[in-house]
Amino acid sequence: MVDTMQTWRDAAMATFRAVGLPHDRQEAWKYTDVSAIHQRMGADWRKENAPAAAPFLPEFYPKIDGLDAYTIIFFQGRIHVLGLALPAGVDLVPWSTMDQTTACEDLPKVQPDAPLFHAFDALNAGLMDDGVCLRVAAGVLLDKPLYILHLHDDTAHSHVRHRVHLGESSKASIIHHDVALTGEHARLRTSHYHCYLETASTLDHTRVQEFAANDWHFGRLHVEQQQASHFDAHAAELGGEKIRMDICVQLQQASAYCAVHGLFLLHDAQHVDHHIHINHYAPDCSSRQVYRSVLADHSHGVFNGKVHVHRHASGTDAEQHSDNLLLSKNAEIDTKPELEIDHDNVTCSHGATVGQLNADHLFYLRSRGLSEAMSRDILVFAFADALLAVLPDRHIRRYIESIAFNKIPHGTDLLGLLAK
């Protein structure tokens, strides 16, 4: 019998080899250099992980206080906890428990023609450890968020590939949380989401990233939207050494809406690069991109947001914002909000700012008796918090805030102040 899954993986690896590693002469990789990957990740980063050993789940991992959600846990890319009492009409199956033929049919395809495709997406497919296929039937509203916790340690690389399919008028909220438990050895992490939103469905996708300081991550979020569907993405980039996210949204039918939010809180030599490509194919769709970055030490932020309005997309309404705060002499931001417009009946705008803290705001706080350092921290926090305020779940917001507070010198004092 032919091992179908192996054939599928081999095809993906063939694509990976054919496409080749991205390099800085490619426009989309101008600011993100991956040439050191062999040196950083060791010799075996292109090899498949050994089959799963006996199920093992670390005893301690961070928990989000108060979060009421359907929880599934992945450790090193492999699913460990399932057995949820999901509402009727919600179907959640890991690839590892499906028969191979079905899995190969349902797994998100490797699409070399898709915008922002690159070799690491093919690698993700080829080396995939596991992932889930989530289907929500028409008209079903998932009452609680689906919390997918990905735990990693530094013993292996990990690759997850998920698929989300929302039926007509259904609704779901997904929280993707990456946590590295140990981080002595540099590891490669890749992830892929393929989301399909049928007419009038709504999806919230929140990603909280806390990789280890040596980890590299290449992620892809591919979204296809049908009529009047609604997609919201939130990302909080907190950890990792080199992080690249490619977010591609295809607004295929009229009146669809998408919003992509991103917050970078970076320090040391962290490098985070988000490339976003939103295609407006149909009339009366709206899209928003809202990004904020706070860059300390030697960190490097990259934002490349593109809106492409195709010929028949009249009535398009698109906005892009990229606001950046540089806190150190050695930090760098490269931002490029692109517009490509082939129709005249559109309202498109973008804005980008780079700057420091406002002197008037600082003065105001100091005149109220706060120290300069404290005043700065409050303003930095307020700058970042504008993006946390729009998160769909307040427990996630509190969780990220507490991490943000720990990242700034007077954070815990601030937390005390706010708690009062």
Add this chain to the structure above:
Amino acid sequence: MSDNEALQNELNKHEYAAGFVTDIEQETLAPGLDVSVIRHISNIKREPEWLLNWRLQAFEHWQTMIEPHWPKVDYPAIDYQAISYYSAPKDNSDGPKTLADVDPELLRTYEKLGIPLREQEMLAGVKEIAVDAVFDSVSVATTFKSKLKKAGVIFCPFSEAVQEYPELIQQYLGTVVPASDNFYAALNAAVFTDGSFVFIPKGVRCPMELSTYFRINAANTGQFERTLIIAEEGATVSYLEGCTAPMRDENQLHAAVVELIALDDAYIKYSTVQNWYPGDENGVGGIYNFVTKRGECRGKRARISWTQVETGSAITWKYPSCVLLGDESVGEFYSVAVTSHCQQADTGTKMIHIGKNTRSTIISKGISAGRSQQSYRGLVRIEAQAEGARNHSQCDSLLLGDRCGAHTFPYIEVKNPTAILEHEASTSRIGEDQLFYCQQRGLSEEDATSTIVNGFCKDVFDVLPMEFAVEANRLMELSLEGAVG
């Protein structure tokens, strides 16, 4: 008839007034490019050895380079061996000494184009402008040379400057745009034929506007001119550039290089009205305008200002840039670009902040109509040592018709935390409410559109030199005649 057809028909009526051919005997090199052609050009120009070597090195480097494909423009491959690299009106090898030596046919050409070459014919009350007229590969006349000389200003054809002021040329040529800078700059360095040279000595405010008028006349030729402007400490100059070409079915290549150098407290204002033949309504013919323009503010408080109105060329590839080396230096870019029919433009600017407390402003207004494609591609880079840099960019696009495209690619790279910069951009068509408002005040639809378009471009037109503002307005009206949705 739909609005779009009406628009297209109106646009078709628009005649390219500068599209005639001057019937004059010309000496043209056979098409092709090799070392012998470069030696030949250098020989005609009686250039010193070092300049020939510089050309040959550029040519050698050019052969190793590949044509840039990253711009958002689409055109068939150019056969660089099918172009003639030198064409000049006959008996001009020495250059005319006085206006009396200039072929009357040439004078009539410039008269027809509205370019004043006879100094005495300047109307009383009209501000004087010194003109350098470049016809295909050579400069045919330069006016007001003696008056400028009195003020210490050097304004002459490039080939003349090579003979008369070789030390200045050797000191500055290629220091802003090196011969190996990019594909077209390297080609230009190898085969450039003429252009203008301007030198404003220390403390001099140039007594009149300087202007170069470029005209392509001969068929199958390319124009490769090189302009070099140097403003010493405290000098000020305003320089205008205009260009036209005959209507022809084949595409012609124009690959120019402009280098500006501003020392302490100097101010160079470089204005362009670019009206090369844009091709017909089906995109047949027209000029390929691949130009490298760059200015360096080398001194403290130096200021370079690029102002341009772009209506012509089948394909435009140009990014006038400022390198802000001196502390407190200032770079400015004001641009209105109009594309219609099948024109394609990929244009914008680069502001490189290196000195402390440098400032730059970018105002770019793009109007695309018909089936044209227009892109703004800009770079603002704040280097790590550029303390206190400030940039404001605004690029707006106006779309007229549903078959055109307007694209924006702004690169922002910041390596210094004290920088403050803002970038804004918007893309839209003329609002129906705006049109309605104007019309209910009694304006015709066409006048209303023209009023709104003018208002859209006002920020740029306001900073144009007087002489150009009128021409720019007229050109805009012509280019967009009847472009009412």
